[in-house]
Amino acid sequence: MRRAVSAQDKTRRRAELLAAAKGVFAERGYQGASVAEVARRAGLSYGVVYWYFESKEALLHALMEAEEKALRDRIAEAVAEASSRDLRVVLRHAVGATFSFFDDDQASASLLFRDPSALGADFGRHLLDIYGRFIGDLDSVIRSNQRRGTVRAAPPRLVAFAAAALISQVALRRLSTDDGLDPDRAAELVVDMLFDGIGDH
Numbered sequence: 001m002r003r004a005v006s007a008q009d010k011t012r013r014r015a016e017l018l019a020a021a022k023g024v025f026a027e028r029g030y031q032g033a034s035v036a037e038v039a040r041r042a043g044l045s046y047g048v049v050y051w052y053f054e055s056k057e058a059l060l061h062a063l064m065e066a067e068e069k070a071l072r073d074r075i076a077e078a079v080a081e082a083s084s085r086d087l088r089v090v091l092r093h094a095v096g097a098t099f100s101f102f103d104d105d106q107a108s109a110s111l112l113f114r115d116p117s118a119l120g121a122d123f124g125r126h127l128l129d130i131y132g133r134f135i136g137d138l139d140s141v142i143r144s145n146q147r148r149g150t151v152r153a154a155p156p157r158l159v160a161f162a163a164a165a166l167i168s169q170v171a172l173r174r175l176s177t178d179d180g181l182d183p184d185r186a187a188e189l190v191v192d193m194l195f196d197g198i199g200d201h
Contacts, residue, residue, distance in 0.1 A: 014052050016042045021063050026107035030060060030123065061126060067108050068130050074101045087145050088195055095167055096187035102171050103183055113172050135164045163194055 020041035024033045035056050039046045053059040078097035082090050102109035112130065138160035145151040151159070170190050173179075181189065 010052075013044070013048070017044070017049060017052055017059070018063050018066050021059050022067070022107045022111060025060060025063065026110040030056075035059070057122070060123060064111065064123070064126050064130065067112055068133075070108070071098065071101050071112075074098075087141065087150055088191055090141075091191045091194070092184075092187050095190055096184045098167065099171060099174060099183035099186050102174065103178070106175060109171065109175050113168075113175070131164070131168070135160045138163055166190060166194065 017038065021033075021038045023041060024037050028037075033056065035049050036046050038059065039049050042048075049059070053062060075094050075097045078093040079090055082093040084090060112127065135157070139156050142151050142156045142159050142163075146153060146156060167190060170186060174186065178186070
């Protein structure tokens with residue numbers, strides 16, 4: 001095995017380790033995973049892992065950060081493609097991108113939707129921080145739309161929390177069943193429920 005020397009090689013090798021770790025953590029959980037198994041799946045020696053990550057804990061934290069960034073990038077791309085300021089349209093694109101992201105990579109969903117208590121306090125806080133940042137994003141969008149009069153007057157953080165809860169629970173459900181809906185149709189249903197409730201309009 002040739003040691004990575006260039007910055008490009010190091011970046012590629014780090015990505016290979018994260019990809020291998022994602023599969024191991026998704027399948028075995030944090031307690032059941034081992035650095036040796038991550039190295040084996042990446043086709044690298046055990047010691048190489050420690051050139052990039054000082055511990056199994058550091059590896060999982062880095063993986064969680066990478067997955068959050070990947071999801072945020074997917075959402076940002078979808079919102080940019082929406083080419084609209086209409087909140088319903090923007091949310092449909094954002095939620096559709098979220099569902100597609102987890103449909104395409106269920107190991108990511110397994111990681112980000114794992115029960116925080118099963119990971120331990122530090123990882124539980126990390127997951128809650130990730131969730132909190134998405135709620136914060138929704139909070140900002142809701143506040144700006146409240147100022148424009150397109151969202152009802154209500155505590156914006158509560159509205160954001162309610163929206164995030166619905167989106168995340170549907171995303172979690174889609175790990176076991178898609179209910180016959182592709183990501184875009186599921187996103188349309190969720191966003192329409194956020195705006196219109198469950199009545200037959």
